[in-house]
Amino acid sequence: MTTNIIEVVKFELAGGVTEQDFMLANEEFETFLNAQPGLLYRSLAKQQNSSVYIDVVYWNTLNDATRVQQAFYDSPHSKKFMQLINEDSVELTHNRVIAQTACTN
Numbered sequence: 054m055t056t057n058i059i060e061v062v063k064f065e066l067a068g069g070v071t072e073q074d075f076m077l078a079n080e081e082f083e084t085f086l087n088a089q090p091g092l093l094y095r096s097l098a099k100q101q102n103s104s105v106y107i108d109v110v111y112w113n114t115l116n117d118a119t120r121v122q123q124a125f126y127d128s129p130h131s132k133k134f135m136q137l138i139n140e141d142s143v144e145l146t147h148n149r150v151i152a153q154t155a156c157t158n
Contacts, residue, residue, distance in 0.1 A: 057093065057150040058115045060122075062108040065142040072099075078133040085130035086110075091117025094156065105142075111150075118147055 066075055079097065086092060093111035100107065112118040122145075125131045 056114070057153075058112040058118045059148045059150060060108075060110040060112060060118050061146050061148060062110075063142075063144040064106055064108070065104045065139045066106070067137055067139045070137045075137050078137050081130050082134040085125070085128050086121075089117070089121045089124070091121065115147060115149075 066072070083095075086095060091113040093113055095108070095110045098107045098109070099105070110118070112121070126135075
């Protein structure tokens with residue numbers, strides 16, 4: 054049985070970065086991400102009344118998640134995305150799916 058993985062990344066933007074600038078860089082990052090084998094689904098959200106963003110990525114396996122995590126640091130598509138994030142604010146976890154419902158939207 055394959056166990057899907059949910060990658061959760063919490064972060065804040067670097068000082069002086071606007072959400073508009075970040076969303077432009079996010080488009081380029083999505084080009085990279087959508088080309089990765091093992092990607093199932095991604096949502097990017099911002100906490101209400103906070104400067105914290107939450108990036109939730111569903112992966113087919115933990116191997117997919119860790120492989121793409123390394124490729125992320127090496128990809129030119131990710132460079133601008135990384136520059137706009139406050140590195141000290143990043144919290145990343147990998148979580149094993151133990152139950153889920155179908156995504157119909």
